[in-house]
Amino acid sequence: MPSLYPEKLVTIITTDVLEAWLAKIVRKRGASGYTVVRARGAGSSGEQSSMLDVDTNIKFHVILPEERLAGMLEGLECMMKKGHHLTVFVSEVSVLHPEKYERPLE
Numbered sequence: 001m002p003s004l005y006p007e008k009l010v011t012i013i014t015t016d017v018l019e020a021w022l023a024k025i026v027r028k029r030g031a032s033g034y035t036v037v038r039a040r041g042a043g044s045s046g047e048q049s050s051m052l053d054v055d056t057n058i059k060f061h062v063i064l065p066e067e068r069l070a071g072m073l074e075g076l077e078c079m080m081k082k083g084h085h086l087t088v089f090v091s092e093v094s095v096l097h098p099e100k101y102e103r104p105l106e
Contacts, residue, residue, distance in 0.1 A: 004094035007101055008069045012060040012076065013039055013087040021084075022060050025075035030068050030104040035061045043087075063093060063101050 012022060019036060026034050039057040064072060069090065076088050095101065 002096055004096065005098040006066070007063050007093050007095050007098065008066055009091040009093045010062045010064065010069070010072055010076075011089050011091070012062075013057060014060070014085060016056045016058045018079070018084060018086075019058060019060065021079065025072065025079070026062055027105050029064075029071040029075055031062045031064045031072065032101045032103055033062075033105055037061075063095065065098075065101060 014022070016038075023034065037059050039059045041057070062072065073088070073090075076086060080086050080088075
């Protein structure tokens with residue numbers, strides 16, 4: 001079996017209006033990249049159908065080494081303190097090629 005290496009997966013669920021802000025945080029905090037997908041569901045902010053541009057949510061995924069996690073979370077917490085609605089969770093993941101996540105986005 002190939003070797004697996006531990007990394008952190010940060011997932012943020014929020015409105016798509018904040019995508020550019022999240023991308024800026026990712027670059028500033030040294031992540032190697034991110035993936036964005038549309039999301040729909042219901043929760044404390046009501047139902048988000050994702051059928052109209054005005055109520056479209058996204059899931060923003062970032063895999064990064066543990067030593068960069070605190071900086072990433074600080075940036076997200078700062079957005080939340082400014083009143084932005086974010087759902088943030090961190091998961092343990094294993095990857096095949098850790099070097100892919102070492103070099104920051106340019």
